[in-house]
Amino acid sequence: MLINRITFLISIVCSVMALTTKAATIFIHTDNINDLNSLETNNRMASLSAATNLYTLAHERQNIQFEYMNTKRSLALMNKGENICVVNKIKTKQRLDKYLFSQPINLFLSRRLYQNASYSPIAKTYDGIRNKVLLSEVFKAKPDSQVIVSGHISYGDDLDKQIAALADKNKIERFSSEHETGLISMFAKGRAEFALLYPQQIYDSERKINFRSYEVAATSPYVLGHLMCTDNLDSKKFIQRINQQLDHLKNNGDLLEVHLSFVNPEEKDILQHYFQQEF
DSSP states (O other): OHHHHHHHHHHHHHHHHHHHHSOOOEEEEESOHHHHHHHHHTOTTSOHHHHHHHHHTGGGTTTEEEEEOOHHHHHHHHHTTOOEEEEEEOOOHHHHTTEEEOSOOEEEEOOEEEEETTSOOOOOOBTTBTTEEOHHHHHHHSTTOOEEEESSSOOOHHHHHHHHTSOGGGEEEEOSSOHHHHHHHHHHTTSSSEEEEOHHHHHHOSSOOOEEEEEETTSOSEEEEEEEEESSHHHHHHHHHHHHHHHHHHHTTHHHHHHHTTSOGGGHHHHHHHHHHHO
16 A cells, blocks of 8 residues: 555656656747748748758757747747747847847848949948948938838847937838838838848849948948847756757758858858858
């Protein structure tokens, strides 16, 4: 009888331990509907964003659920403590105080200032460097022009400062969902002379756009995307597992190969150089 009771108690303890050690569900948020479709269907061919995140999350399929959510809503839920990680987020000083970040998952060549080719070229250069500009100088020379930007995201500390310093009349802020494809669509339709876009976005875009591009001075030549997660114990454990997978992907060369497959061939060498610096 005593043996039966002991056996029963052991089974109860084991069951409780199994429940408590089971990985919590993490909700993976993206504000890009095309990426959501790729993430849910495990399509690694659609975009750099989807491919890098799918490789990174490959061993977590049982523990995650993908959701489409604009960043503002994601942050509101994260601030309530829900188990959420948002893909492709840039580290900023403000975010580091509130959220957890994985190791870098993707590297994007920094946003450039794209100009509709129907307008006159920018005459000024930055410190004599051809095709490199400061936003403040651009709009001093073109005071009636506008740049399309998203009101949902951070462009990184340095570029955020340049955007914030522009007069309101020089900015068209887009607050609707699908900000990335929406920005490209607005720019392609000629809604404004300028847009701030990633080179990989333009290269991957199915839209035919006649443009000129300029590097933005006083910003990093590339940005790193991370999983940005709620600061709680479940997220810490999740990020530990994610970082182990990223170490594996870096060591076997898979993460670099994914990046190189989504970049303009003319920019492969420079992307590889930056990748090796960071990864």
